[in-house]
Amino acid sequence: MVRESLDSFHRNLAHCTALQHSAQRRANTNGVWYTIAMHELSIAHNLVELAEEAARSAGAVRVTVVCLRLGEMAGVVEDALRFCFPVAASGTLVEGAELHIEYAPVQVFCEACKQAQTLTPPFVFRCPVCGASTPRLLQGREIQIESIEIEEGELETTNS
Numbered sequence: 001m002v003r004e005s006l007d008s009f010h011r012n013l014a015h016c017t018a019l020q021h022s023a024q025r026r027a028n029t030n031g032v033w034y035t036i037a038m039h040e041l042s043i044a045h046n047l048v049e050l051a052e053e054a055a056r057s058a059g060a061v062r063v064t065v066v067c068l069r070l071g072e073m074a075g076v077v078e079d080a081l082r083f084c085f086p087v088a089a090s091g092t093l094v095e096g097a098e099l100h101i102e103y104a105p106v107q108v109f110c111e112a113c114k115q116a117q118t119l120t121p122p123f124v125f126r127c128p129v130c131g132a133s134t135p136r137l138l139q140g141r142e143i144q145i146e147s148i149e150i151e152e153g154e155l156e157t158t159n160s
């Protein structure tokens with residue numbers, strides 16, 4: 001059940017990518033930090049909702065830690081997300097939870113080398129070993145909850 005929610009969450013996030021990138025461009029050129037923060041706030045709300053759902057189905061009374069895996073190309077500004085997370089968590093089971101962030105490197109598959117290669121900023125999609133064009137992204141754009149830590153309470157029979 002938790003797995004299903006995670007998958008649908010990732011699908012929901014996929015459509016945000018374009019928005020993220022345009023928000024980031026705007027912020028980079030104009031320094032409009034809050035444009036990004038508004039975007040991170042919606043991500044934070046999604047994360048909180050998902051963590052809360054998982055916690056409820058596990059019979060938890062409180063979420064203490066949310067571990068997030070963030071792709072280096074996810075277009076998420078960590079400071080903004082850290083700022084927004086407690087705001088989104090306020091009044092939910094996730095209130096007061098710590099946010100742990102682990103970065104996922106950007107990996108592409110090089111057809112010429114027949115293996116995965118790791119890209120470094122500025123993330124030009126070329127194999128760092130042989131120089132071939134590498135359009136196939138393996139990872140690096142994810143925004144995934146890896147795990148949550150919870151405080152268990154009385155188990156409820158309702159599961160929604």
Ligand SMILES: [Zn+2]
Nearest residue numbers: 110113127130
């Ligand atoms: Zn290569």
